[in-house]
Amino acid sequence: MKLLRYGSPGHEKPGLLDAQGHIRDLSNHVDDIAGDVLHPESLARLKALDAASLPRVEGNPRIGACVGGTRKFICIGLNYFDHAAETGATVPPEPIIFMKATSAITGPNDAVEIPRGSFKTDWEVELGVVIGKTAKYVSEADAMNHVAGYCVINDVSERAFQAERQGQWTKGKSADTFGPTGPWLVTTDEIPDPQSLRMWLEVNGHRYQNGSTITMVYRVPHLVSYLSRFMSLQPGDIISTGTPPGVGLGQKPPVYLKPGDIMTLGIEGLGQQRQHVVQG
Template sequence: MKLLRYGPPGQEKPGLLDADGRIRDLSAHVDDIAGAALLPDGLDRLRAIDPATLPLVEGNPRLGPCVGRVGKMVCIGLNFSDHAAETGMAVPPEPIIFMKATSAIVGPNDLIELPRGSEKTDWEVELAFVIGKTAKYVSEDEAMDHVAGYCIVNDVSERAFQIERQGQWTKGKSCDSFGPTGPWLVTRDEVEDPQKLKMWLEVNGHRYQDGSSATMVYGVRYLVSYLSRFMSLQPGDIISTGTPPGVGMGQKPQVFLKAGDVVELGIEGLGTQRQTVVQG
């Protein structure tokens, strides 16, 4: 299934994408794509519905973040060997973990707002997985049972805030609009191998990132198990797994986003995003 949320910010309704690429309304069955709806039993109930029996949503409504009421957004840094190489940093011996504020989460095609004082706002196409069942001290063998599905995240990053100022990475990662998520949550059964997905990103039609989740250092299965040693993962939590090479910081000379730029990105089987950059 491809589950989604549509409508104005803060008023999104649950829906799914049918086989013809049309949005169908799920409001009669769930109140949101969140919480209990993401549990295995909840997904099974949605899977049993014939999409043709659901109301068709007319027009082209705004798509919101594909998951609602996100408890936490956990991100993994330097998790692609070829991206680590372009930054000049060593592949970490354990996953680098940082948090992105949930207030940064927006829809897949919403505006990216440059924060005041921004000097180096950058892009990162990332594969994210969404937790569907609480995970605490789970083994790698059990890990995938706790994954509801996958989606795209653009881990927008202000590099000066992140790297050149004191403190942790969070403040360079958490500005409003720095977490475009979606367009849909693709359930786990529709992704044969999350470690073999093509990933790309373009700015103003120029392709900067053209990689694959195959170069991830720590894969989805490992990350579920690893993170569950340090915190419980709850239904609806989003874990964004890192980016392939081609970020603006890695260009020679470096390239960063400016007002008016258009960012387009996608991951094989998970859809695409498109954002216009504005001054916040």
């Protein structure tokens, strides 16, 4: 099942994508794709609906972030063997955790703003994991029972803010529009193996990232279990699980985003994003 949110920013409605690629409205069944709606029992009720009987949404509405009400946007750093190598970093002995402000979350095709004073804004295609049931001190064996599904994330990053301005990475990761999310929340039953998904990102038609989740260091069950030792994970929380090689920082010489650029990116089975880069 592919769940989504459509409409103007702050006024998105819940929907699903039917087998023919049409948006169907879920407003008569749920208020939003958020919170308890992501619980396994709620998802089962939505899956049991006859999609063809739901109102079809006409035209091409804006697609919002596929999850609403996210309270925690948790990111994992240097979580791909080949990305760690391109940055000259060693693979960390435990997952590197940092937070991205939830105010960075935006729709998958909304414009990305380069912050004022930025000269090193970069891209990162990532697999997003959306929590569906509260997880606290869960085992790896039980971890996937707490996952609602997956989505595409562009972990947009300002490298100078991240690494050259002291402190932790958060300030380089949290600018408004730095978290395009979606287009769909794809439930786990449609993605039997999240560790074997092709992923890619292009800027102005040039493919920079062309990787796979197969090179992920710490995999999804481990990440959910690991994070749940340090904080409870709530329905709607997002874990952005790291990026494969090909980021702008890793080019020789480095390449960074500028106003007018177009980013397109996607993950196998999870859809695609397209963002126009503008000056903030």
